[in-house]
Amino acid sequence: MNDRTTAGPDGTTARPGRPLRRDAAENRERLLRAAWEVFAEVGQDAGVEEIAHRAGVGMGTLYRRFPTKDALLTALSDEILDTVLQRARELAEAHADGKGLEQVLTYIGSVLASHHGCLTRLWQAVPPTADTRRAELWSLLAGLLEEAQHGGEVRGDLTLSDVYLAVLSLRGIVDDTAGRAPEVWRRHLCVILAGFRPSDRALEHPPADDALVHAAVATPAARRSAAR
Amino acid sequence: MNDRTTAGPDGTTARPGRPLRRDAAENRERLLRAAWEVFAEVGQDAGVEEIAHRAGVGMGTLYRRFPTKDALLTALSDEILDTVLQRARELAEAHADGKGLEQVLTYIGSVLASHHGCLTRLWQAVPPTADTRRAELWSLLAGLLEEAQHGGEVRGDLTLSDVYLAVLSLRGIVDDTAGRAPEVWRRHLCVILAGFRPSDRALEHPPADDALVHAAVATPAARRSAAR
DNA sequence: GGCCAACCGGAGATGTGACTCCGCATACCG
DNA sequence: CGGTATGCGGAGTCACATCTCCGGTTGGCC
Structure with missing residues (x-):
């Protein structure tokens, strides 16, 4: 215990207490890349040995x-989160007309589709390190939602949750269909977006508390990993 | 092997080659009930010992x-399927005005919510025994869809898939939220149903082949269980 | 009541997958 | 170029979950 004096407790992110030796850094990358592949193919319970191999x-x-x-798994989802966040920022800037929400959701869908299996964690609980990025993603989406509502693209009674x-x-659909019909999530997203658009008929059920989103950002321990 | 002469190979359904002894039948019921509970609480990878206990x-x-x-797991989902099918028949009959689809989807949602964890299998591959019931459920839904379209409740370009x-x-949402917000699936269903309603704007993405549904009914081996 | 097939319990056998340990190799510093 | 901290491989350990086996028990029929 208490090895904080060494090159770095590592585990989640490359924190340069002292930089890794060249070969070590290279292997770290290789491992992340392999894990990315294997988890995408097999799902979360892929064997560790396969990844190392x-x-x-x-x-x-x-x-x-x-x-x-x-x-x-965490390091991987953190990395992906970075990618998503960056692209989301770009998309948000490029589509200030109210279409940004749709664009970002489509992008998120495509990420889910290409990494189904290792991404459950992304939308669940996470270690505190990543919280700020996660919070940024959601506040970014909140902004896009407001914009879309303002532009009349989206109904007013919609909430961030x-x-x-x-x-x-989308995650649920991708999980079940990635193998046999990898593109159907797009169709379903169209349906959801159609449901998002303004209408004279109100949504019958009240919206969920936005605490739902914040819980997803801040919960201390992953529910699912506890169940295993 | 070849124990087809005995009281019943069992495994999926109580098939009376010879009726089970009273205590045995009782225990079978007890086991199903316990499995129902445990799977609903913990999820599919609950330990077998806990169930027996x-x-x-x-x-x-x-x-x-x-x-x-x-x-x-299969026997359990078969049992649930029976319940769903029966209730779906009733609902379909009681709502011949085009509202039946909405009713049945809501009912299915509630079943998912109360048994999240043991129901993945219901919407995936299944042993051939259950095929006819599954097929009936989907053809029933197909009928309700057509009715709803005819009654102008649902847009014409919607398909069974x-x-x-x-x-x-809904399953995806229930899986992730059953613990902290067990009713939010209703809200999302409202959004989906709103997306189902007729609109002047076409859905951008083409519908999935209905083979998707039939594949889900007839696939020989469960994908997920193979991955474990 | 008596007999036997059917049934019961629960302690292991078996298999799988995460994680560790230690002798050897290699990059970096002077 | 030599010394040492850092890193490497992979066989072995450990924990856990599913499934089997067998001595003892029980329900149902004569």
Whole structure:
């Protein structure tokens, strides 16, 4: 314990207490890339051995870089979150006309589709490190929602948690159909977006509390990983 | 092998080759009920021991009644399917005005919500025994869809696979939110139903092939269970 | 009541997958 | 170029979950 004096407790992100040796850094990348592939193909319960093998390293290396399988998963989803966040910023800027929400949701869908399996975690609980980025993503989406409502693209009684539910919905569909029909999520997103548009008929059920979104951002321990 | 002469290979349904002894039949029921509870609470990867314990029987009994954990899961989802099918028939009859689709989807949502965890299987591949019931459910939904379209409740370019996607969508949401906000699926269903209603703007993405639904009914082996 | 097939319990056998340990190799510093 | 901290591989450990086996028990029929 208390190895905070060494090169870095690592585990989630490359924090430069001292930079990793060249080969070590390279292997870290290789591992992340392999994990990315394997999790996308097999799903979250892919074997750790397969990942190490595909990265061309031994088990020891994997576990020195990521102290636990969970940490690997987390590091990976953090990386993806960065990508998503960056692209979301771009899209938000390029579509200030109220279409931004639609664009970002479509992008998120495509990310889910290409990494189905390793992304459950992205929309669930997370270690505190990532909180700020996650919060930024949601506040960005909140802004886009407001813009879309202002521009008359989206009905006024929609809330951020409805957007959150839309994402969960896409994840569920991707999970079940990625193998046999990898593009159907787009169709369903069209249906949801149609449901988002203004209408004279009110939504019958009251909106969920936005705490739903914030809980997803801040919950201390992953529900699902506890159940295993 | 070839024990077809005995009281019944069992495993999926109580098929009376010879009726089970009273205590055996009772234990079978107890096991199903316990499995129902435990799977609903913990999810699909709940331990078998917990189920046996809660049913008040030993492991041996469990495995004599259901030759495999998978068989237990299947028997359970078959039972639930029966319930759903029966209620769906009633609802379809009671709402011949085009509102039937909405009613049945709401009912399915509530079933998903009360048994999140043991129901993945219901909407996935299944052993051939259940095929006819599954097919009936979908043809029933197809009828309701047509009725709803005829009555102007639902847009004309909607297909059965869109209904299927709606169900998958609900499942995804229930899976992630059952713990902290067990009713939000209703809100999302409202959004989907709003998207189902007629509109002057066409859905941008083409509908999925209805083979998607039929594949879900007839696929020989469960994808997910193969991945484990 | 007596007999036997059917049934019961629960302690292991078996298999799987996460994680560790340690002798050897390699990059970096002077 | 030599010394050492850092990193590497992969066989072995450990924990856990599913499934089997068998000595003892029980329900149902004569």
